[in-house]
Amino acid sequence: MSGIDYAVLIGTLLVIALYGWWKTRADHDLGHYLQGDSSIRWGTIGLSVMATQASAITFLSTPGQAYESGMGFLQNYFGLPFALIVVCLVFIPIYHRLKVVTAYEYLGQRFDQKTRLLGAFLFLLQRGLAAGITIYAPAIILSALLGWNLRLTILLAGLFVVIYTTTGGTTAVSHTQKWQMAVILAGMGVAFGMILYRLPDGFSFLQAVSVAGKMGKLEAVDFSFDFQTRYTFWSGLLGGFFLALSYFGTDQSQVQRYLAGGSIVGSRFGLLFNAVLKLPMQFFILLTGVMVFIFFQFEKPPIFFNQPAYERATQSAQAPRLASLQTRYDQAFAQKQTAVRSLTTALASHSEPAIESATSAVLRPQKEIEAIRGEVKEALKAADPKIPTGDADYVFISFVLNYLPHGVIGLLIAVIFCAAMSSSASELNALGSTTVVDFYRPLLHPNASDDHYLLVSKLLTAAWGGVAISFALFANLLENLIQAINILGSIFYGSILGIFLVAFFLRFVRGSAVFVAALTSQALVLFLFYTTKIGYLWYNVLGCVVVLSLSALLEKTIFRARSLA
């Protein structure tokens, strides 16, 4: 990175953080701090919801995922629009009517205090850990590739966000997220344009898409009922629906975003904005990854994208094996490069037999390259079992650092920091609010002044920031970061969603039954997590179904008998 990159990076982050502070500098109102003010319109809410969900890992991992496995991951989001419609229809009217600050306050009104505290506790536990991963994930990748000090990178990502979130609360978070999302979208647009610009002369976008299609990278929709296939239309529609319903309906980091501003129309439009635009946005990010893949058909990519890890392995006893694999890789890449050019010519000729033959000629060396990369990963593992063998997260950022001009590199690194900051700002804001509203105010200090609660809210937001940064500083999660976040969410989301669905739809169930059912469901999910290898997405469905069925059963049997007695 050059001076101009650092200027763009630091300038972007500083301007947005100062804007958040400036926008709320004279605001000392507790309601505004926790719930935002009327200056937050539906467009800001929509971008704020989008920015909360899109973390740095979204922009680091997703293009790499498309590079490796194509566009099938898109199907993961197919349930999202329907979940958002349900949130608009069922959740939002209730939250607005009861004027709740946190989603868990509603549980207190519908059931009892202990169920409210259970919901809030499960949220704090899950989101408190996730906030650390949100900061740690981009820091570990950027520090490895840029040679930055890991702790300084974590502090850079963490301290900015703690300062403006603590001082400005919900209003600052929503307004800064609007500009962070603008930087993210502009940066990704520039990156996409630069990739097309860097393709060989005379090789058009349409040709790039055609070659990607022939190489199996554009399979975005799979209607098969194969349960072994990770991403299908049906698994995305059903599993994605449950995950999104729980996330948007009951996770305070999202609930606080769309309740900001106080208008039911604003909340609904903000969510519907996401229901329509989320799929095109994910499609665009995945297509960016596919275009990086096409770029690397003409420019030889490294055999393993996490170069610092690869270089460490070349210093070990595995060096001769890696050198031999590199030679085989160079030969296979040269073959593939020639074959891709022949495929381009065949596509221009529109001759089906020629296209078929040229496609087979491309896929042979491609399979050979995939096999070689598999062997490289085995060699890395043999060199040092602690070396992470997944390199998909490094694909996009390696491309950015090695092939984009200075200035644009700074902008793209700013995109990653903006994404990390926007997600963690929502998390810290929600963690601070939930701790004050659901624990501190009702349990420790019920009748204090608004000024007192405002001060405590700020202190607790800062304290959660400290917890997240400390967790990030001492975390040692080198592999599968996006998976770690999803697993963590899926372990708790099912039970929380179950409690809310019982509250909405099972009128006869009361607090004690749902409380026992939720604890049992959570214990069961944790037991299955530690003892079986069930796919983590199923925990969302399982936890929810257990709470729904068990609470109904308990209410009709044990707790009915008690109430009659």
Add this chain to the structure above:
Amino acid sequence: MNDMPKPDSQSETRVPLFGTWRRAYLAVVAAFVVEVAFFYFVSRYFS
């Protein structure tokens, strides 16, 4: 049980752009169908 979901009749009458919330939700479903059809077309056409 006042907290059960109810039709939001008051806000139903003044929804910008769409007129009613029912139309807004139908528009979202229609957008989803169009988007998936586009993704499917891209998958099939270029494979």
